[in-house]
Amino acid sequence: xxxxxxxxxxxxxxxxxxxxxxxxxxxxxxxxxxxxxxxxxxxxxxxxxxxxxxxxxxxxxxxxxxxxxxxxxxxxxxxxxxxxxxxxxxxxxxxxxxxxxxxxxxxxxxxxxxxxxxxxxxxxxxxxxxxxxxxxxxxxxxxxxxxxxxxxxxxxxxxxxxxxxxxxxxxxxxxxxxxxxxxxxxxxxxxxxxxxxxxxxxxxxxxxxxxxxxxxxxxxxxxxxxxxxxxxxxxxxxxxxxxxxxxxxxxxxxxxxxxxxxxxxxxxxxxxxxxxx
Amino acid sequence: xxxxxxxxxxxxxxxxxxxxxxxxxxxxxxxxxxxxxxxxxxxxxxxxxxxxxxxxxxxxxxxxxxxxxxxxxxxxxxxxxxxxxxxxxxxxxxxxxxxxxxxxxxxxxxxxxxxxxxxxxxxxxxxxxxxxxxxxxxxxxxxxxxxxxxxxxxxxxxxxxxxxxxxxxxxxxxxxxxxxxxxxxxxxxxxxxxxxxxxxxxxxxxxxxxxxxxxxxxxxxxxxxxxxxxxxxxxxxxxxxxxxxxxxxxxxxxxxxxxxxxxxxxxxxxxxx
Numbered sequence: 001x002x003x004x005x006x007x008x009x010x011x012x013x014x015x016x017x018x019x020x021x022x023x024x025x026x027x028x029x030x031x032x033x034x035x036x037x038x039x040x041x042x043x044x045x046x047x048x049x050x051x052x053x054x055x056x057x058x059x060x061x062x063x064x065x066x067x068x069x070x071x072x073x074x075x076x077x078x079x080x081x082x083x084x085x086x087x088x089x090x091x092x093x094x095x096x097x098x099x100x101x102x103x104x105x106x107x108x109x110x111x112x113x114x115x116x117x118x119x120x121x122x123x124x125x126x127x128x129x130x131x132x133x134x135x136x137x138x139x140x141x142x143x144x145x146x147x148x149x150x151x152x153x154x155x156x157x158x159x160x161x162x163x164x165x166x167x168x169x170x171x172x173x174x175x176x177x178x179x180x181x182x183x184x185x186x187x188x189x190x191x192x193x194x195x196x197x198x199x200x201x202x203x204x205x206x207x208x209x210x211x212x213x214x215x216x217x218x219x220x221x222x223x224x225x226x227x228x229x230x231x232x233x234x235x236x237x238x239x240x241x242x243x244x245x246x247x248x249x250x251x252x253x254x255x256x257x258x259x260x261x262x263x264x265x266x267x268x269x270x271x272x273x274x275x276x277x
Numbered sequence: 278x279x280x281x282x283x284x285x286x287x288x289x290x291x292x293x294x295x296x297x298x299x300x301x302x303x304x305x306x307x308x309x310x311x312x313x314x315x316x317x318x319x320x321x322x323x324x325x326x327x328x329x330x331x332x333x334x335x336x337x338x339x340x341x342x343x344x345x346x347x348x349x350x351x352x353x354x355x356x357x358x359x360x361x362x363x364x365x366x367x368x369x370x371x372x373x374x375x376x377x378x379x380x381x382x383x384x385x386x387x388x389x390x391x392x393x394x395x396x397x398x399x400x401x402x403x404x405x406x407x408x409x410x411x412x413x414x415x416x417x418x419x420x421x422x423x424x425x426x427x428x429x430x431x432x433x434x435x436x437x438x439x440x441x442x443x444x445x446x447x448x449x450x451x452x453x454x455x456x457x458x459x460x461x462x463x464x465x466x467x468x469x470x471x472x473x474x475x476x477x478x479x480x481x482x483x484x485x486x487x488x489x490x491x492x493x494x495x496x497x498x499x500x501x502x503x504x505x506x507x508x509x510x511x512x513x514x515x516x517x518x519x520x521x522x523x524x525x526x527x528x529x530x531x532x533x534x535x536x537x538x539x540x541x542x543x544x545x546x547x548x549x550x
Contacts, residue, residue, distance in 0.1 A: 017292065111530060140520065190503045191474065194472040194504065199466050241512040254502065
């Protein structure tokens with residue numbers, strides 16, 4: 001029965017079900033079990049971003065598959081690899097795309113400060129056949145702090161926005177896939193331990209105007225990412241603090257069920273009597 | 278690098294409520310449905326079923342019974358007090374067979390039976406659907422109360438489980454145990470709530486079944502209220518501290534003028550945290 005199922009699809013389905021806190025460890029386990037899946041899994045499953053320090057500028061940057069060359073990662077601030085690539089130069093974007101990348105990094109550094117008030121951002125662009133592609137990465141962690149009611153809470157947010165831009169006459173077509181990994185934890189004597197973690201993925205395609213060549217691309221990508229993150233933040237809020245809480249209430253009712261069903265019956269009678277019967 | 282059996286055991290252990298069958302199908306599609314996979318999965322299934330308080334309907338019965346380490350007779354057999362029966366449980370297929378009658382022998386047999394009655398009334402008042410078991414525990418020095426409530430809604434991409442375990446020791450009147458909540462939401466993503474809380478309460482020595490039930494009810498109510506509050510606290514503290522809904526100006530960014538924003542340079546962003 002399972003003979004026709006693609007192992008890669010099954011691996012993705014498995015990772016969608018197992019504890020999202022353990023995704024990185026589970027990818028390692030899957031790669032050991034089925035080494036042929038390794039490349040595809042590393043490319044298509046997002047895990048919390050690692051941070052490195054750029055030696056030339058002293059600034060932190062984020063690491064992903066798109067700025068990696070072997071065991072080195074390219075800093076968006078200096079365009080240099082950390083640590084230096086052993087053989088040869090390492091792949092860097094063309095001059096035009098690098099100019100846009102520099103501009104985008106400056107813009108998203110402002111975006112990061114306005115929305116995250118801290119954290120780290122990195123933008124990487126690369127050349128593709130009919131335009132260019134890129135990813136916008138944002139990461140912020142809040143260390144364990146005592147919140148209301150004596151609860152100790154901690155959290156981390158990782159955004160991974162990957163897009164492709166295809167140049168047309170006076171517009172460009174963008175395809176954006178966004179993942180947010182949000183991990184939250186709470187701990188208190190009366191609460192015990194609570195872990196609320198996971199990731200959500202959304203996609204959007206859009207045509208946007210190009211008025212000022214390359215500067216327009218940065219503006220367009222900025223707007224798309226900003227809209228997407230606003231939507232996703234609202235969605236995460238709804239799922240984490242609305243849906244998850246509702247399911248707990250569906251499992252166990254604080255109010256006695258006989259009372260709530262009696263209330264419902266009374267309510268129904270009232271509505272029927274108002275109906276004039 | 279972990280061995281194959283360790284990897285498979287960790288996958289099974291992490292399976293969300295109601296999704297063990299799908300997780301198992303995924304594992305078999307990845308590793309192949311072969312003897313070494315089955316060998317690794319067998320013990321993992323037993324551990325999962327006993328820890329998650331798996332429920333099973335005995336042949337011909339209408340109500341499910343619990344499978345746990347607390348009512349294990351060894352050799353894959355378990356017993357149920359309510360129906361006075363023991364049965365074989367296949368941890369791979371989750372099916373019960375070879376049912377025989379079982380006579381409870383315990384100095385707390387009366388307490389076990391009266392607890393089943395009063396606790397099932399309590400459970401019916403608070404759990405839309407739940408399965409309950411009460412068994413002698415700790416070499417007949419105490420009784421174990423096991424409760425599991427599941428709600429599966431795969432069409433809406435969510436599943437949930439509530440587990441309560443208490444051990445009451447008549448000699449001291451102590452009621453100790455744990456409550457665990459596991460919720461999985463997986464529409465366009467994978468979100469998991471895992472909550473657990475050790476509980477303890479002091480009742481009078483040789484407390485009656487209704488008194489123990491009131492103790493259980495009080496502990497559960499307090500915990501659920503605390504958990505509900507924690508959702509709000511996490512939203513207000515950690516979540517808000519990560520990302521604002523809008524910048525402090527309450528306006529979206531004017532990307533055309535982004536180079537005019539001086540914040541980035543002024544505070545040397547990117548270096549903090």
